Amino acid sequence: MKIAILGAGNVGTALARRLSAAGHDIMLGFGRDPEAVAAAAEAAGVGYGSPEALAAFGDVIVIAVPWAAVGDALAALGPAAGKIVWDCTNPLAPDLSGLLVGGDTSGGEEIARLLPGARVIKGVPPFAELMHADDPFIAGAAPGLFVAGDDSEAKGIVAGLLAQLPATVVDAGPLMAARFIEPAMLLVVRLAYLKGMGPRIALTVQSEAAFG
Ligand SMILES: NC(=O)c1ccc[n+]([C@@H]2O[C@H](COP(=O)([O-])OP(=O)(O)OC[C@H]3O[C@@H](n4cnc5c(N)ncnc54)[C@H](OP(=O)(O)O)[C@@H]3O)[C@@H](O)[C@H]2O)c1
16 A cells, blocks of 8 residues: 655654555655655655655555644645545643643544545554564553544554554544544553653553454
């Protein structure tokens, strides 16, 4: 699958490495310093391009920029009707005291509002440190993650990509469920960085029912 990743930082490069290793074609792009983006892509062993090139290339377009840069990233991307857009963002307040978007909307829904016709799926990946590590498992288990979206085919594709990171993926329902995923991810970030548990951490759901 052709995967275009906007954001060549911790998450963008980790996804590039993991998904490239799983056999996908990756193009990285979008950053304030084009030379740094090119260097990050070369270090990850993947291609890079302009936002226009990313939009044309990707069967799946990944949003992996800080929440404050999402508006600029989507404007640079341009129209994405019909594209699968995988939203990796956490709309966190910089001091981790709360979310910048929430309540009766979510980061995922705001991205969908800004990209009319795009098939937006919320799927916050594991911590970048975990994805960059030689051992991406937590005590031998794949980290637990959630997906949410209104397009079941697109959601299945993003869930499949998340599973290759690796992850154990729970389908949380429609895109509006991002309202509940994002606070849960804030909890995990707070446990990792404010409580000192570190980035080898994720949420698991215990159930006797099948996931998905
Ligand atoms: N880090 C994690 O473990 C983790 C896990 C799950 C989800 N997330 C979410 O994933 C997203 C990316 O996180 P990250 O840790 O990868 O961030 P990061 O390392 O700071 O990388 C962000 C990328 O976006 C670019 N960028 C930032 N501001 C920009 C701007 N105003 N204009 C153009 N480019 C800009 C950066 O390029 P520059 O070089 O120009 O700054 C960089 O390529 C965030 O929404 C985060 O909440 C993070």
